[in-house]
Amino acid sequence: MTGKGILVFIAAVILAAATAAFGAVTFVYPSPNTWVERSNYLILKLNNPEVTGVRIAVNGISSDLLVVGSPEYRKMFQDILIVQPVWDHGRNDVTVESFIGKDRAESAQAQFYFAPRGEGASAPPEFKPYVFHMSDMEKRCSGCHNMEPSPAQLFSTLEKENPCVGCHRKMLNVKFVHGPAGTYSCVYCHTEKVAPRYAVTKREAALCNECHEDKAAEFRKRKYIHGPIAGGMCEVCHDPHGSNHYGQLKAPVNELCLSCHEAIKKTPHVVRTSTGEGHPVGGRKDPSALKSGREMSCISCHNPHASDVRYFFVNNAEDRMVLCQMCHNK
Ligand code: HEC
Ligand code: HEC
Ligand code: HEC
Numbered sequence: 459m460t461g462k463g464i465l466v467f468i469a470a471v472i473l474a475a476a477t478a479a480f481g482a483v484t485f486v487y488p489s490p491n492t493w494v495e496r497s498n499y500l501i502l503k504l505n506n507p508e509v510t511g512v513r514i515a516v517n518g519i520s521s522d523l524l525v526v527g528s529p530e531y532r533k534m535f536q537d538i539l540i541v542q543p544v545w546d547h548g549r550n551d552v553t554v555e556s557f558i559g560k561d562r563a564e565s566a567q568a569q570f571y572f573a574p575r576g577e578g579a580s581a582p583p584e585f586k587p588y589v590f591h592m593s594d595m596e597k598r599c600s601g602c603h604n605m606e607p608s609p610a611q612l613f614s615t616l617e618k619e620n621p622c623v624g625c626h627r628k629m630l631n632v633k634f635v636h637g638p639a640g641t642y643s644c645v646y647c648h649t650e651k652v653a654p655r656y657a658v659t660k661r662e663a664a665l666c667n668e669c670h671e672d673k674a675a676e677f678r679k680r681k682y683i684h685g686p687i688a689g690g691m692c693e694v695c696h697d698p699h700g701s702n703h704y705g706q707l708k709a710p711v712n713e714l715c716l717s718c719h720e721a722i723k724k725t726p727h728v729v730r731t732s733t734g735e736g737h738p739v740g741g742r743k744d745p746s747a748l749k750s751g752r753e754m755s756c757i758s759c760h761n762p763h764a765s766d767v768r769y770f771f772v773n774n775a776e777d778r779m780v781l782c783q784m785c786h787n788k
């Protein structure tokens with residue numbers, strides 16, 4: 459998404475703080491000078507109970523005045539304001555102005571870096587990776603959210619008992635949800651008792667193979683193993699929670715393949731047709747029985763993991779001709 463600074467107003471709050479001294483607005487998420495992989499939320503703590511409105515500008519593009527002064531709002535959300543931002547790729551300069559009635563009360567500024575998942579981009583070193591689950595952060599939320607879940611709650615597969623879904627539901631709003639994420643088994647992979655809390659202590663094949671040992675066994679039997687698989691990498695292609703692409707792929711399959719195999723784009727692949735183009739790799743139906751009506755893509759011909767033949771041809775087609783005949787029956 460490349461939309462600029464669009465803010466969808468979700469919810470806001472004013473806290474009846476006991477003390478009289480009010481700090482400036484706190485950027486809870488993202489916090490200043492961090493980088494994030496998702497354009498999911500901007501979470502602010504307003505700190506001043508008199509504030510009635512907030513205006514947020516992202517890279518110079520300003521939102522409408524967001525009204526946070528109503529009694530209903532304060533009752534529900536106190537001084538927490540959550541909006542759904544659309545970050546620009548890369549650096550985002552965010553300015554938050556708060557208002558009491560028509561008067562501007564204060565203004566706060568911060569910079570974050572947005573390097574979206576699955577695009578292989580990373581942030582410059584002055585931006586630190588964001589971490590939320592530290593006790594000083596969590597205690598700001600414990601008034602309304604369950605931040606000290608019991609073991610039974612942590613392992614509950616019921617949405618209403620699970621202590622993670624209330625804040626993280628959005629990451630499950632995708633077309634293809636990974637099995638254990640869909641059953642809210644978050645703490646199978648996210649260990650509670652580590653620092654930072656809920657970090658994953660195992661990654662990649664070591665994690666995936668705990669449940670997908672059948673896959674690992676299958677890969678081991680193959681004569682040719684694809685580079686990333688041989689290196690135990692699974693998360694370059696698969697999102698452990700889910701995505702809008704089948705197989706929970708982080709991006710459409712051709713984009714994934716071409717992110718490492720750029721050269722394939724530059725020369726006609728497989729054949730050179732009369733118009734000088736290569737073999738179609740998308741944009742029409744895959745006629746083979748294997749892919750049952752999905753669109754042509756790199757995996758119409760190549761197994762993404764491993765195979766008994768060179769180039770990991772699907773169906774272990776021993777040579778080009780056998781491969782071609784899967785779809786071209788003469
Ligand atoms: C005054 C009560 C209150 C406090 C304090 C509070 N929240 Fe919430 N929060 C809510 C309510 C109410 C909802 C909406 C109910 C729901 O969907 O579970 C919500 C929902 C959320 C959501 C999901 C938003 C969505 O619709 O996708 C996130 C994320 C969230 N809160 C984060 C936080 C964080 C982080 C903190 C601490 C900095 C915090 N909240 C503190 C009341 C609060
Ligand atoms: C009060 C809301 C809230 C609750 C409840 C909550 N989280 Fe989070 N969590 C956040 C926010 C906000 C972030 C930072 C934004 C993001 O990464 O989506 C975050 C980030 C994370 C991260 C990334 C690392 C980090 O610390 O920033 C993990 C992992 C995580 N949460 C796991 C969990 C698990 C597992 C549970 C349930 C046991 C849980 N969270 C409950 C709000 C919450
Ligand atoms: C199959 C294992 C697995 C399951 C199940 C799982 N996660 Fe994760 N999660 C991971 C891995 C691996 C990462 C990447 C860790 C990193 O980047 O540091 C991650 C990262 C995250 C992050 C931070 C980065 C991001 O993707 O935005 C959050 C938040 C998170 N998980 C929340 C959850 C919640 C909530 C659940 C349950 C609904 C859950 N996870 C279930 C493995 C899992």
Ligand code: HEC
Pocket residue numbers: 636637638643646647662665666667668669670692693696697698705706
């Ligand atoms: C806690 C057990 C568990 C762990 C750990 C786990 N998975 Fe899964 N995975 C499942 C379950 C359960 C399913 C759903 C099975 C089904 O639908 O056939 C699934 C399904 C999948 C699918 C889709 C299968 C299909 O046929 O569409 C993929 C891809 C996948 N997992 C990849 C991974 C990767 C990559 C990792 C490591 C980051 C991982 N899994 C870690 C349990 C796990």
Ligand code: HEC
Pocket residue numbers: 662663666667670673686687690691692693694695696704705707711714757762763
């Ligand atoms: C180069 C990208 C890539 C990597 C790396 C990768 N996968 Fe896959 N994986 C795919 C694609 C593409 C599919 C979909 C295949 C299909 O639908 O025909 C898939 C499908 C799957 C499935 C569903 C069953 C199947 O074979 O169709 C599982 C399970 C799975 N992968 C597990 C893993 C595990 C475990 C790892 C790490 C050892 C891994 N993958 C690494 C691209 C990858």
Ligand code: HEC
Pocket residue numbers: 684685686694695711714715716717718719756757760761762768769770
């Ligand atoms: C993370 C990077 C990465 C991704 C993503 C990736 N590959 Fe690869 N691929 C490699 C590496 C590394 C090798 C082994 C080195 C080489 O021969 O180029 C390789 C080798 C290959 C080969 C064999 C080349 C030969 O000369 O024997 C084929 C075919 C291939 N990949 C196809 C694909 C397809 C199809 C996809 C998408 C499903 C894909 N790759 C995604 C890194 C990647």
Ligand code: HEC
Pocket residue numbers: 712715716719722727728737738739755756757758759760769778781
């Ligand atoms: C119609 C079948 C077909 C499709 C679709 C296809 N390939 Fe290939 N690919 C082949 C064949 C056949 C070879 C063996 C070398 C040759 O004959 O040109 C090959 C070889 C390769 C190689 C290794 C040799 C080289 O040229 O570097 C890579 C890497 C590769 N393909 C990647 C891809 C990627 C990435 C895509 C998707 C954009 C893709 N292929 C789509 C059939 C296909």
Ligand code: HEC
Pocket residue numbers: 728729731732736737738742743744745746754758759778779781782783784785786
């Ligand atoms: C997975 C299915 C599949 C495989 C395998 C496959 N093709 Fe194709 N091929 C197609 C489709 C689909 C088209 C497009 C047909 C159309 O547009 O009518 C096509 C078109 C072509 C064309 C015509 C290109 C044009 O646009 O004029 C040639 C030549 C061709 N394939 C050669 C091969 C060769 C050689 C192989 C084996 C190395 C091969 N194909 C393997 C599916 C496949």
